[in-house]
Amino acid sequence: MNEWTLIFLMALITFSIRYVLIASAGRWHIPSTIERGLKYVPIAVLSAIVVQTIMVSSGTSPVQGWAINPHFLVSAIVAFVVSRVTNSLMITVMAGLFCYGVIHYMLG
Amino acid sequence: MSSDSVQPVQKMFLGARDTLPLILAAVPFGILYGVLAKASGLSAWATIGMSVLVFAGSSQFIAVTMLASAVAWPAILLTTFFVNLRHMLYAAALVPHVRHLPELVKAKMAFWLTDETFAVVSDWLRKNSDEPGLEWYYFGSGLLMYGNWILCTFIGLTLGQSLPGMESWGLEVAMIVAFVGIVAPALTNPPMWACAAAASVCAVLTWGWSNQSGLIISGLVGVAAGVVMEKLEENKKVAP
Numbered sequence: 001m002n003e004w005t006l007i008f009l010m011a012l013i014t015f016s017i018r019y020v021l022i023a024s025a026g027r028w029h030i031p032s033t034i035e036r037g038l039k040y041v042p043i044a045v046l047s048a049i050v051v052q053t054i055m056v057s058s059g060t061s062p063v064q065g066w067a068i069n070p071h072f073l074v075s076a077i078v079a080f081v082v083s084r085v086t087n088s089l090m091i092t093v094m095a096g097l098f099c100y101g102v103i104h105y106m107l108g
Numbered sequence: 109m110s111s112d113s114v115q116p117v118q119k120m121f122l123g124a125r126d127t128l129p130l131i132l133a134a135v136p137f138g139i140l141y142g143v144l145a146k147a148s149g150l151s152a153w154a155t156i157g158m159s160v161l162v163f164a165g166s167s168q169f170i171a172v173t174m175l176a177s178a179v180a181w182p183a184i185l186l187t188t189f190f191v192n193l194r195h196m197l198y199a200a201a202l203v204p205h206v207r208h209l210p211e212l213v214k215a216k217m218a219f220w221l222t223d224e225t226f227a228v229v230s231d232w233l234r235k236n237s238d239e240p241g242l243e244w245y246y247f248g249s250g251l252l253m254y255g256n257w258i259l260c261t262f263i264g265l266t267l268g269q270s271l272p273g274m275e276s277w278g279l280e281v282a283m284i285v286a287f288v289g290i291v292a293p294a295l296t297n298p299p300m301w302a303c304a305a306a307a308s309v310c311a312v313l314t315w316g317w318s319n320q321s322g323l324i325i326s327g328l329v330g331v332a333a334g335v336v337m338e339k340l341e342e343n344k345k346v347a348p
Binding site: 003004006007008009010011013014015017018019020021022023024025026030033035036037038039040041042043044045046047048049050051052053054055069071072075076078079080083084087088089090092093095096097100104 | 126128129130132133150151154157158161162163164167171181184185188189192193194195196197198199200201202203204206207208209211214215217218219221223226227230231234278280281282283284285286287288289290291292293294295299300303304306307308310311312315322323326327328329330331332333334335338
C-alpha cells in the first residue's frame with residue numbers, strides 16, 4: 001500500500017462516521033427521550049474537550065499521572081467570566097488569549 | 109428581512125463571520141500538522157491531500173505521528189475510527205435539523221463536520237432555532253474552516269522545521285477559550301448546568317483513556333445528566 005491508499009481509507013472512515021446518521025435523517029423516528037437529549041450534545045462534548053485539554057500529562061503528579069496546567073485553567077476561568085458578561089465569542093477568545101499571554105510569557 | 113427568506117450569501121457570510129474566533133484556534137494546529145507531516149516522511153502532496161480528503165485534525169495528527177514511528181497501517185485506521193467517533197454524536201445532534209434537506213446537501217454537511225463548525229452551528233441553532241437557511245450558514249462556517257485548514261497545512265509544509273519548540277507554545281489555549289465561549293452563554297437553566305458539570309467531572313475521571321474514548325463517554329454522561337435534570341424539573345412543576 002502507498003501513502004495515498006492510507007489517505008483514501010482514512011477519508012472513507014472519517015466521512016462514513018460523519019455521514020451515516022445525517023444520511024438517515026428523516027428515514028426513521030427518533031424516540032422523544034433521545035431527541036430531547038440531543039440538544040445537550042454540544043455542551044457536554046465541548047465541556048469535556050475543555051476539561052481534558054486543561055489537564056496535562058505529568059510524570060510528577062501524585063494523582064494517576066495527570067495534573068492541571070494552571071495557565072490554561074486561569075485562562076479558561078477568565079474566558080468563562082468574560083463570556084458570561086459580554087456574550088461575545090470574539091471578545092472571549094481575545095480576552096482568554098491576552099490573559100494567557102500575560103501569565104505565560106510575562107510572568108513565566 | 110422577512111422571516112421565511114433564505115438569503116444564501118448573507119447566511120454563508122454570517123456562518124463564516126461567527127467562525128472567525130475559532131479559526132484563531134485552528135490556525136496553529138494546521139501549521140503544526142504541516143510541520144509534523146513533513147517530519148514524518150509523508151510526501152508534500154500526500155500531506156496536502158490528507159487535509160483535502162480527510163479534513164479531521166486530531167486523526168491527521170495521530171496518523172502522521174504514528175507514521176513517523178512506523179506503526180502498522182491497520183492500527184492507524186483503527187485509531188482514525190475511534191478518534192473521530194465523537195463526530196457521530198455531533199451528527200446525531202444535527203439530525204432533527206437536517207431532515208428536510210436534499211441528499212447532496214447532507215453529504216456536504218457531513219464532510220465539513222468538525223468540532224468548530226459543530227460548535228458554531230449549535231450556538232446558532234440555540235439562538236435561531238429552525239430558521240430556514242441552516243445549510244448556508246453551515247457551509248459558510250465549513251468552507252472557511254476547510255480553506256483555512258488546507259492553507260495552514262501548506263504554510264506548515266513550507267515552514268518546515270523553522271519553528272522549533274512549537275509544540276510547547278501552549279497552542280491548545282486558543283481552543284480552550286473558544287469552546288468556553290460557546291459553552292458559557294448556553295448555561296441558562298439547571299439542566300444545561302447539570303450537563304456541563306457532569307460531563308466535566310466525567311472528563312476528569314476518563315482522562316487518558318485511549319483514543320479519546322473518554323470524550324464520548326463524558327459526552328453521553330453529560331447528555332444523560334441534562335435529560336434527568338429536565339425531567340426532575342418537570343416533575344417539580346407537576347407536583348403540588
